[in-house]
Every structure is written in C-alpha cells, then in structure tokens.
Amino acid sequence: MSSLNVDYRLYLVTEAYHPDQDDEYFRKVESALRGGVTLLQFREKKASSKILYDVAKRLKQLAQQYEVPFIVNDRVDVALAVDADGVHIGQDDLPADFVRELIGHDKILGVSAATIDEAVKAERDGADYIGVGAVFPTSSKSDATVITSEMFQAIRERVDLPMVAIGGITSDNVKDLKTFNIDGIAVISAILNQKDCEQAARRLLEVQIKSEH
Numbered sequence: 001m002s003s004l005n006v007d008y009r010l011y012l013v014t015e016a017y018h019p020d021q022d023d024e025y026f027r028k029v030e031s032a033l034r035g036g037v038t039l040l041q042f043r044e045k046k047a048s049s050k051i052l053y054d055v056a057k058r059l060k061q062l063a064q065q066y067e068v069p070f071i072v073n074d075r076v077d078v079a080l081a082v083d084a085d086g087v088h089i090g091q092d093d094l095p096a097d098f099v100r101e102l103i104g105h106d107k108i109l110g111v112s113a114a115t116i117d118e119a120v121k122a123e124r125d126g127a128d129y130i131g132v133g134a135v136f137p138t139s140s141k142s143d144a145t146v147i148t149s150e151m152f153q154a155i156r157e158r159v160d161l162p163m164v165a166i167g168g169i170t171s172d173n174v175k176d177l178k179t180f181n182i183d184g185i186a187v188i189s190a191i192l193n194q195k196d197c198e199q200a201a202r203r204l205l206e207v208q209i210k211s212e213h
C-alpha cells in the first residue's frame with residue numbers, strides 16, 4: 001500500500017483486548033468502521049504474541065472489508081507476520097530508520113513526536129506521518145504527557161509530514177484543534193468508550209468537517 005493517499009481524518013486506535021470479551025471487542029471496532037473510521041491501529045500492550053497475531057489477523061480482515069489501512073502499534077514482527085499496511089512506533093520503540101528498512105517503502109510508517117527534534121528526526125528517518133500528543137489529558141495511556149499548543153504549532157511549522165493529533169480528543173474539544181492545521185485525529189475512548197461506536201465515529205467526522213470552515 002502506498003502511503004501517498006492515506007486518509008488520516010479519523011484514526012481509531014484499539015483498546016485493550018480481553019479474550020472473555022472477544023465478541024464485544026470486534027463488534028465495537030466494526031461499528032466504528034461503519035461510522036467512517038479512515039485508519040485502524042491495533043494497539044495491544046499486554047497480550048501474548050500468539051494472541052497479538054490472531055487478533056491482528058482478524059482486525060486486518062475487518063479493515064480490508066471497510067477498505068481502510070491497518071497499522072500495528074509497536075510490534076514490527078506482528079505487522080510483518082500479518083502483512084499489515086504499516087507500523088506505528090514511538091520514542092521508546094525500535095528506531096524509526098531501522099523500522100523503515102525492515103518494512104520497506106510500500107508500508108506506512110508512523111512515528112510519535114512530542115518535540116520539534118523528535119518530529120524533524122522522524123521525517124529524516126522516513127516516517128510517513130507523525131502522531132503528536134497528548135493534546136489533552138487522557139486516561140488511556142498512563143505515561144502520556146500533555147504538550148502545549150505552542151509546541152504543537154511549532155512542530156507543524158517545522159515538518160511537512162501529515163500530522164495526526166492524539167490524546168484526550170472528544171467531539172466537544174476537537175474544535176479547539178482547528179487552528180493547528182492537522183490532517184486528522186487519533187482516538188481510543190471517544191469512540192470505543194461510547195455506547196454507539198458507529199454514531200460516535202460519525203459525529204467526530206462531522207465535527208471535524210464543520211470546524212474546518
């Protein structure tokens with residue numbers, strides 16, 4: 001998959017997978033895809049490699065059904081094993097230039113950046129997009145720190161790559177990002193903690209479009 005025409009507008013990052021809630025997990029992801037999610041990331045911090053592989057294969061199939069790219073967080077091995085469309089890595093993961101070598105140029109490489117230096121390096125190392133945040137406080141990632149809007153803007157000015165905002169984004173505060181010239185938002189709880197994930201996704205897309213005008 002070429003990274004050129006990726007639609008970053010609404011990037012869904014998965015919540016923790018629990019085998020005893022398997023049906024519910026996939027039902028919510030599919031509901032969100034129906035609501036218009038444009039990119040799907042499998043983020044799983046605790047599961048065994050076997051579970052990672054099995055869940056990733058099933059998520060990839062779902063993403064394919066809805067024609068959205070499928071990205072694996074952290075685990076390049078799992079991404080390659082299931083032939084995902086890309087990998088997302090952070091500052092504590094394998095180095096981005098090395099990951100680019102491992103996955104080649106046909107796959108999407110996303111890199112987290114919270115400073116200008118990290119963002120500039122990500123671009124140099126071959127990232128296709130950067131994930132920048134946390135833009136708001138979040139309880140979905142225990143070690144996330146909130147960056148200032150000045151930092152966000154400074155990164156935007158220095159890097160030409162598509163930029164996705166992440167962390168604590170909701171349909172209420174998404175309008176506060178409208179001056180930042182972002183390419184999209186990445187969310188977990190704003191979709192997956194809602195009763196109706198399809199409706200939550202649809203609403204986030206709508207609010208984003210409205211706040212562009």
Ligand SMILES: Cc1ncc(COP(=O)(O)OP(=O)(O)O)c(N)n1
Binds near residue numbers: 041091112132164
């Ligand atoms: C789109 C996007 N942006 C940032 C992150 C955070 O990645 P990282 O800093 O490696 O933290 P973990 O998600 O691995 O805990 C992301 N996953 N996606």
Ligand SMILES: Cc1ncsc1CCOP(=O)(O)O
Binds near residue numbers: 168
């Ligand atoms: C993975 C990640 N990286 C920075 S904040 C965050 C969590 C995003 O989750 P939520 O959308 O629920 O705040």
Ligand SMILES: [Mg+2]
Binds near residue numbers: 074091093
């Ligand atoms: Mg990571």
